[in-house]
Amino acid sequence: MSEDIEAKIRRLRELGKATIEQEQPAKPVKPPVTRPPRRVSKIGSLRERERKRRIMIGAAIVIIILLAISVAVYTYYQNRAVRELEQAKQQKIAEVNRYFTGELANDTAKFELIKEIQAARSIEELNKIDVKKVYEERLAELQRKKEEEARKKAIEELNKAKAQQISVIEQAFEPLLAQPLPEDLKNEAIQKLNQLKQEVESAQSKDQVLAVDPVPYLLDLWKKYYYYLIDSIPTQKVILKRGEEKRIYTKVEAKYVVSKITNLNEILQYTVEKAEMVQIALVLTRDSINGAFLSPGDKIKIYARNGTKGKYIKIADEGYVDLILLPTTAGQISLSESQSEGSTVSTSSTTSYSESHSTSYTPGDTTITTAQDATDQYSTAQSSSDSSSAYYNYNVNLAEVLKAIAAGKIQAPDDVKEQLSKYGWKILDLEKDSGMLVLDPTAKFLVIIEVPAEFVTDILNYKDMIYIARITG
Numbered sequence: 348m349s350e351d352i353e354a355k356i357r358r359l360r361e362l363g364k365a366t367i368e369q370e371q372p373a374k375p376v377k378p379p380v381t382r383p384p385r386r387v388s389k390i391g392s393l394r395e396r397e398r399k400r401r402i403m404i405g406a407a408i409v410i411i412i413l414l415a416i417s418v419a420v421y422t423y424y425q426n427r428a429v430r431e432l433e434q435a436k437q438q439k440i441a442e443v444n445r446y447f448t449g450e451l452a453n454d455t456a457k458f459e460l461i462k463e464i465q466a467a468r469s470i471e472e473l474n475k476i477d478v479k480k481v482y483e484e485r486l487a488e489l490q491r492k493k494e495e496e497a498r499k500k501a502i503e504e505l506n507k508a509k510a511q512q513i514s515v516i517e518q519a520f521e522p523l524l525a526q527p528l529p530e531d532l533k534n535e536a537i538q539k540l541n542q543l544k545q546e547v548e549s550a551q552s553k554d555q556v557l558a559v560d561p562v563p564y565l566l567d568l569w570k571k572y573y574y575y576l577i578d579s580i581p582t583q584k585v586i587l588k589r590g591e592e593k594r595i596y597t598k599v600e601a602k603y604v605v606s607k608i609t610n611l612n613e614i615l616q617y618t619v620e621k622a623e624m625v626q627i628a629l630v631l632t633r634d635s636i637n638g639a640f641l642s643p644g645d646k647i648k649i650y651a652r653n654g655t656k657g658k659y660i661k662i663a664d665e666g667y668v669d670l671i672l673l674p675t676t677a678g679q680i681s682l683s684e685s686q687s688e689g690s691t692v693s694t695s696s697t698t699s700y701s702e703s704h705s706t707s708y709t710p711g712d713t714t715i716t717t718a719q720d721a722t723d724q725y726s727t728a729q730s731s732s733d734s735s736s737a738y739y740n741y742n743v744n745l746a747e748v749l750k751a752i753a754a755g756k757i758q759a760p761d762d763v764k765e766q767l768s769k770y771g772w773k774i775l776d777l778e779k780d781s782g783m784l785v786l787d788p789t790a791k792f793l794v795i796i797e798v799p800a801e802f803v804t805d806i807l808n809y810k811d812m813i814y815i816a817r818i819t820g
Contacts, residue, residue, distance in 0.1 A: 446482040584622040594664040651809035666798035
């Protein structure tokens with residue numbers, strides 16, 4: 348644009364020069380001198396100088412006018428170019444603001460573009476500024492930084508998740524490794540722990556890290572440890588205890604119970620204890636020991652009534668009856684006999700007599716009837732009675748008989764002991780066979796039972812509320 352203005356100014360200058368040359372009169376061609384020139388007068392010389400001066404002044408004025416016009420035209424075009432350039436800059440800046448928004452609104456690339464636009468001196472230079480390209484490059488760079496930051500953050504989160512999961516796995520294995528494991532089981536547990544930690548370390552995502560679950564492996568290892576404990580107990584039976592619940596099993600039964608557990612938290616609630624059998628004596632009422640229809644060797648379960656809650660709880664899962672002694676009320680033989688006679692005589696007689704008369708006659712239209720009845724009855728009665736009775740009663744205290752036998756103060760002790768042995772449990776047997784209750788249900792019996800030592804404390808705590816049930820299956 349500036350080159351076009353300069354070219355126009357040069358053309359204006361050339362045009363001014365041409366105008367001056369046209370205004371100047373052509374110099375007369377002097378004829379060849381044939382004679383000496385005529386002497387010019389001073390007045391003519393002054394006139395000639397004046398004329399030239401006027402010509403020079405006019406030419407200067409024309410030149411000044413042309414220069415003013417040229418400057419005005421140049422200034423006009425120059426201001427127009429400036430306005431066009433400024434307008435183009437504003438449009439370019441608007442384009443920058445249109446692209447650089449959001450997180451790029453205060454980006455350094457935006458301010459550098461605006462600075463470069465404002466520094467441009469021509470539209471050609473301004474057009475060389477590619478705002479879209481800079482925006483796309485900056486956006487791509489920003490996206491790369493985001494992806495890189497996201498990748499670093501993902502790596503940090505993944506490493507953090509790995510560390511947390513490894514800590515969780517180690518804490519989950521700690522209770523098992525703290526147990527007195529056999530060497531082979533301990534090596535298997537450590538190997539499985541290292542395997543799980545390696546799986547966590549090689550995971551490529553957080554989901555893969557969290558997918559490494561130690562629970563199934565720990566459940567299997569804990570089961571093997573319980574099998575080891577069960578096999579290590581010297582008795583034939585073991586006790587599985589879970590909280591307040593205790594049950595006695597054979598070793599095969601106990602292993603089966605453990606094998607059916609599918610929850611790790613549940614299996615950790617169990618403890619395995621030796622079923623050491625002890626004998627304990629209890630004085631119980633007849634109705635609380637199966638009606639006393641028990642025999643030595645019977646397999647039993649023991650329950651108790653919770654006095655505070657009014658509910659029945661199981662105390663011992665399994666036990667055996669060793670001995671039952673009859674109460675003192677069964678050690679007293681009482682016998683009574685009675686005899687009576689009577690006679691009654693009764694005599695009765697009755698005599699009856701009756702008589703009836705009736706007369707009827709009709710005088711005219713009227714009927715007249717007369718009647719007469721008479722009854723006589725005689726009766727006699729006589730009765731007499733006669734009766735007589737006799738009563739016999741005697742008691743035998745078996746406790747005193749036993750004492751007499753032990754002291755040697757009774758005749759034929761062997762015969763007495765034989766009779767007593769026959770008496771023994773026949774009372775209860777006869778009750779059972781005849782279906783008749785002879786002894787009082789509240790009568791007390793001494794029962795000696797054999798139970799695992801683990802249950803003794805609970806039995807003694809509820810000794811006044813114990814119920815014994817015989818296992819029939």
